[in-house]
Ligand SMILES: Nc1nc2c(ncn2[C@@H]2O[C@H](COP(=O)(O)OP(=O)(O)OP(=O)(O)O)[C@@H](O)[C@H]2O)c(=O)[nH]1
């Protein structure tokens with residue numbers, strides 16, 4: 001049993017090469033696999049990954065761009081039935097999530113049912129080269145989700161995480177629908193409902209150097225709207241909420 005790292009990509013042909021190079025250094029001392037979740041990127045991200053011929057990297061090719069949440073759910077459905085992995089890591093392709101922060105996150109994920117969150121907004125955590133406006137958006141997003149959902153964590157929208165396979169196997173992943181950032185919020189909420197041990201590890205988040213952001217106004221609106229609905233549902237029908245997310 002070893003970890004598997006899922007990396008969603010859409011038009012990340014330059015950044016993914018850099019990231020896999022850094023991961024190959026870590027691979028010399030730790031065993032893990034990587035699965036790239038590519039939505040038919042027109043810049044041939046998937047083909048470029050294949051040409052690198054790392055034996056521990058594979059590509060799950062999807063037909064069209066359908067959002068981060070859908071890509072991750074397809075990734076979970078792909079790796080969990082293999083029963084080969086102890087932990088599933090989620091990580092951006094654009095270099096914002098540093099490979100050097102990963103060992104501490106994996107080592108903190110010790111309980112059978114556990115989630116480790118790479119957290120920017122806690123002592124020891126930081127962001128590099130992010131404009132004040134993005135910092136404000138990220139901090140207020142987490143603050144709002146904390147308030148609406150009552151989850152006492154410091155970075156609910158961040159995407160650098162480690163889930164134990166046992167936790168993911170307890171969740172009704174196929175019933176989840178969130179697309180953008182709110183996929184991360186929904187997964188944190190479902191993990192809490194499943195009784196997961198939740199550990200935050202400080203990370204340094206670095207603004208991407210290559211490629212372009214897929215962040216959009218629609219993604220922010222979806223997160224606000226969904227979080228409000230989930231918050232109301234939690235207050236009005238707490239047990240129904242748990243039944244929806246946990247098997
Ligand atoms: N497969 C797939 N990957 C996606 C999709 N949207 C975003 N991604 C990937 O998800 C990761 C995060 O997306 P980014 O565009 O970096 O968004 P972000 O990190 O939230 O925002 P920035 O800070 O602006 O970079 C990157 O690896 C993207 O390539 C999508 O629709 N499909």
Ligand SMILES: [Mg+2]
Pocket residue numbers: 092094096208213
């Ligand atoms: Mg990014």
